[in-house]
Amino acid sequence: MSEENASQGADIAGLSISVLGGTGDQGRGLARRFALAGHTVHIGSRNAERAAKVAADLVEAESADIRVSGLTNTEAAAQGDIVIVAVPWDGHRELLVSLADRLAGKIVVDCVNPLGFDKKGPFALDVAEGSAAQQAAEVLPGSRVTAAFHHVSAVILLDPEVDQVDLDVLVLGEDREATDVVRALAERIPGVRGVFGGRLRNAHQVEAFTANLIAVNRRYKTHAGIRITGL
Amino acid sequence: MSEENASQGADIAGLSISVLGGTGDQGRGLARRFALAGHTVHIGSRNAERAAKVAADLVEAESADIRVSGLTNTEAAAQGDIVIVAVPWDGHRELLVSLADRLAGKIVVDCVNPLGFDKKGPFALDVAEGSAAQQAAEVLPGSRVTAAFHHVSAVILLDPEVDQVDLDVLVLGEDREATDVVRALAERIPGVRGVFGGRLRNAHQVEAFTANLIAVNRRYKTHAGIRITGL
Numbered sequence: 001m002s003e004e005n006a007s008q009g010a011d012i013a014g015l016s017i018s019v020l021g022g023t024g025d026q027g028r029g030l031a032r033r034f035a036l037a038g039h040t041v042h043i044g045s046r047n048a049e050r051a052a053k054v055a056a057d058l059v060e061a062e063s064a065d066i067r068v069s070g071l072t073n074t075e076a077a078a079q080g081d082i083v084i085v086a087v088p089w090d091g092h093r094e095l096l097v098s099l100a101d102r103l104a105g106k107i108v109v110d111c112v113n114p115l116g117f118d119k120k121g122p123f124a125l126d127v128a129e130g131s132a133a134q135q136a137a138e139v140l141p142g143s144r145v146t147a148a149f150h151h152v153s154a155v156i157l158l159d160p161e162v163d164q165v166d167l168d169v170l171v172l173g174e175d176r177e178a179t180d181v182v183r184a185l186a187e188r189i190p191g192v193r194g195v196f197g198g199r200l201r202n203a204h205q206v207e208a209f210t211a212n213l214i215a216v217n218r219r220y221k222t223h224a225g226i227r228i229t230g231l
Numbered sequence: 232m233s234e235e236n237a238s239q240g241a242d243i244a245g246l247s248i249s250v251l252g253g254t255g256d257q258g259r260g261l262a263r264r265f266a267l268a269g270h271t272v273h274i275g276s277r278n279a280e281r282a283a284k285v286a287a288d289l290v291e292a293e294s295a296d297i298r299v300s301g302l303t304n305t306e307a308a309a310q311g312d313i314v315i316v317a318v319p320w321d322g323h324r325e326l327l328v329s330l331a332d333r334l335a336g337k338i339v340v341d342c343v344n345p346l347g348f349d350k351k352g353p354f355a356l357d358v359a360e361g362s363a364a365q366q367a368a369e370v371l372p373g374s375r376v377t378a379a380f381h382h383v384s385a386v387i388l389l390d391p392e393v394d395q396v397d398l399d400v401l402v403l404g405e406d407r408e409a410t411d412v413v414r415a416l417a418e419r420i421p422g423v424r425g426v427f428g429g430r431l432r433n434a435h436q437v438e439a440f441t442a443n444l445i446a447v448n449r450r451y452k453t454h455a456g457i458r459i460t461g462l
Contacts, residue, residue: 123432153461166460170443198446201354205439212401212437213459215429222461228444229397230384230453 010177010184016040017185018080020073020095021087023047023054026111029157030084030149032058033165035066037188042069044076051076061160077102082109082185084149085136089114089125092132096139104142107178109185110203111149113210121215124208133172133203146173146182147203148194150210153223157189164190167225170197170206195228241408241415247271248416249311251304251326252318254278254285257342260388261315261380263289264396266297268419273300275307282307292391308333313340313416315380316367320345320356323363327370335373338409340416341434342380344441352446355439364403364434377404377413378434379425381441384454388420396420398456401428401437426459 017034019027022043035041035058043058045051051070058068077083077099083106087095092112096103112132114125129135133147148171156162169186171194173179183194197206209226216224248265250258253274266272266289274289276282282301289299308314308330318326320343327334343363345356360366364378379402387393400417402425404410414425428437440457447455 120430120432124436172443195447196450198443199351201351202439202442202446205355205436206443208433208436209440211433212403212429215433216426216459216462219427220462224462225460227458227460228447229456229458231447231451231455 010180012181012184012188013038015081016042016079017082017084018042018044018076019084019086020044020076021085022076023050024086024088025154025158026149026152027084027086028054028058029152029154030086030111031068033157033189034185035068036062036064039188040067042071042076042079044071044073046073048072048075074099074102080106082107082181084109084111086111089132093135093139096136100140100142103140106143107181108136108140108143108145109149109182110136110145110147113150113207115208115211121218122211124204124211127204130201131204131207133200133207137200144173144175144178145200146171146175146178147200147206148172148182148186150206151213151225153225156223165192166227167191168193168195168227170195170228172197172200172203172206174199193231195231241412243313243412243415243419244269246312247273247310248313248315249273249275249307250315250317251275251307252316253307254281255317255319256385256389257380257383258315258317259285259289260383260385261317262299264388264420265416266299267293267295270419271298273302273307273310275302275304277304279303279306305330305333311337313338313412315340315342317342320363324366324370327367331371331373334371337374338412339367339371339374339376340380340413341367341376341378344381344438346439346442352449353442355435355442358435361432362435362438364431364438368431375404375406375409376431377402377406377409378431378437379403379413379417381437382444382456384456387454395422397422397458399424399426399458401426401459403428403431403434403437405430424462426462
């Protein structure tokens with residue numbers, strides 16, 4: 001990747017990160033990695049006690065000093081400089097509608113994969129707005145909505161034995177500066193490269209592709225990710 | 232990838248390959264690579280003269296002996312042991328309906344990406360059947376329909392300077408043996424790895440992801456592909 005295209009230009013070291021739905025596996029994994037990278041992290045949950053417990057467990061598990069607090073989703077939305085949305089698809093819209101005022105002006109990173117499962121495995125759900133990310137953009141008109149972190153394996157993010165995470169994070173959005181910030185955030189995870197992946201209208205297939213990676217995981221007994229070649 | 236999961240078990244060396252729509256860039260690129268790998272290749276087109284010209288040009292451009300003929304799509308469908316569908320999305324359904332009898336019993340590899348373009352760039356088209364691959368499966372009930380080769384760059388396939396093609400080809404389908412054959416076919420292209428990518432109901436996002444790769448190409452001035460990590 002040429003220097004011009006690298007995301008290192010975005011200085012994000014001092015920013016705090018909130019993770020809505022941060023008690024889920026994906027949210028905990030991202031919270032852990034960003035805390036290890038030196039960010040103050042707020043874990044949000046419907047249940048503040050559960051968030052506090054998850055935050056305390058994360059801190060206790062690390063030998064390094066990390067700063068992780070547990071809050072309600074509402075408090076976390078207000079506190080974070082960057083707010084990651086890692087809630088279940090069921091309830092995604094309602095939660096974001098309720099937080100629109102608090103999220104105004106902020107970079108919001110949607111990483112929700114609207115998937116269903118049946119006896120044949122995973123499949124992509126139809127989304128009226130096109131994708132979870134487009135739904136977020138629709139209900140958060142005052143926020144800088146991006147989409148990213150769809151394909152990160154929670155197992156790998158939470159594994160203390162994995163120092164280098166072997167994947168690219170595709171970052172989608174309309175706002176060039178916001179996607180550059182989120183690419184830089186992705187690169188706070190050792191081994192990860194943040195790659196611009198297109199406009200939000202092309203988010204559906206990135207979200208839905210998680211179903212294919214789950215199919216790969218089942219066939220090959222692995223935790224698959226993707227790398228973009230040619231960069 | 233463990234030996235059990237490798238596709239090398241499928242012995243495809245003697246099979247002939249037909250490429251419907253083989254005069255387009257993607258079709259020509261695949262035809263070239265499979266011919267260089269030693270397969271007899273039939274290029275199909277609506278216009279047999281044009282197909283013959285493209286076939287002759289491919290043969291002339293290579294110093295090695297390769298076997299490439301130009302036929303109508305109808306003749307090519309009848310001739311090939313494996314038939315690759317690389318036609319434009321517009322007309323995809325009609326062509327396959329007309330060839331259903333000739334394609335019965337064969338492995339059909341759909342590599343069509345239903346995309347639109349406007350001033351904001353590429354985007355995925357809605358497909359009534361869910362995806363081009365599902366449409367093919369619906370109109371070819373007697374064929375073993377798979378989907379693959381969506382993300383290969385025609386420029387790279389046609390470039391005589393590129394010996395190793397740096398990408399994984401995701402192969403989707405319901406028929407395990409057919410997807411193993413197509414994975415083995417993909418691996419006839421030096422550098423390429425064939426990876427099972429799920430059932431046909433998860434083909435839409437693989438087709439549509441080509442729009443994201445085009446966005447990557449535009450941003451980073453490259454010919455992007457993907458690799459699956461964790462294998």
